[in-house]
Amino acid sequence: MQLFSTFEHSSYIELAITSLEKVGVKKECILAVPLINRVEERRLFDTLHRADGISLFDKGAAIGTAFSVIGASIGFKLEWGPIYWGLIGAATGFILGFIIDYIIFKLVHKRKRVVKGKNSEVVLVIECQKELVEKVEEVLWEHLALGVAKLE
Numbered sequence: 001m002q003l004f005s006t007f008e009h010s011s012y013i014e015l016a017i018t019s020l021e022k023v024g025v026k027k028e029c030i031l032a033v034p035l036i037n038r039v040e041e042r043r044l045f046d047t048l049h050r051a052d053g054i055s056l057f058d059k060g061a062a063i064g065t066a067f068s069v070i071g072a073s074i075g076f077k078l079e080w081g082p083i084y085w086g087l088i089g090a091a092t093g094f095i096l097g098f099i100i101d102y103i104i105f106k107l108v109h110k111r112k113r114v115v116k117g118k119n120s121e122v123v124l125v126i127e128c129q130k131e132l133v134e135k136v137e138e139v140l141w142e143h144l145a146l147g148v149a150k151l152e
Contacts, residue, residue, distance in 0.1 A: 001152055002127050003136055005145040009034065009121035016143035020126060023135050031125040056105065060097030067093030 007013045017030055071089020075082035124145075128136050133150065140148050 001130055001133050001150060002125060003133065003140070003148060003150055005124045005126075005140045005148045007122045007124060007143075007145055010144075012143045013122055013124065016124065016140060016145070019139045019143065020136060023139060024132055025126055025128050025136060029127040033123045033125070035121055035123060056098055056101040058097075059101045060094040063097035063100075064090045064092075064094035067096075 007016070013032060017032065020030060021027060068086045068090035071092075072082040072086030075085030078085055124140070126136055126140075137148055137150070
């Protein structure tokens with residue numbers, strides 16, 4: 001039987017491997033494979049099929065709304081009137097909000113996107129006899145495995 005488990009890269013893997021050897025699993029029957037986690041640049045614009053939860057539109061819409069109200073209010077006293085000044089205020093506010101979000105996104109949050117939560121960094125593959133499966137599984141869970149799967 002084969003058991004597959006994933007761990008964070010820590011000392012618990014070493015402890016799990018030594019405990020497995022004490023239970024009766026041979027050293028040749030244990031395989032530990034470190035994974036390279038996916039890291040990618042965040043995209044500025046979301047698509048219909050892919051969204052990362054960051055929006056450059058929100059602040060622009062809010063500030064654009066506020067500026068359009070202010071522009072329309074002031075526009076009653078100005079030459080072009082409230083409609084043109086409301087549109088100018090909306091465009092100016094949207095561009096200002098977009099630039100603020102863009103600066104925050106690019107300069108302040110210079111981090112790359114990594115999967116949220118705990119990352120599986122090491123896959124442990126154990127080949128053992130059916131009599132040892134329950135003990136091996138128990139050892140893996142005791143040493144903080146993120147997940148365990150059995151294959152006959």
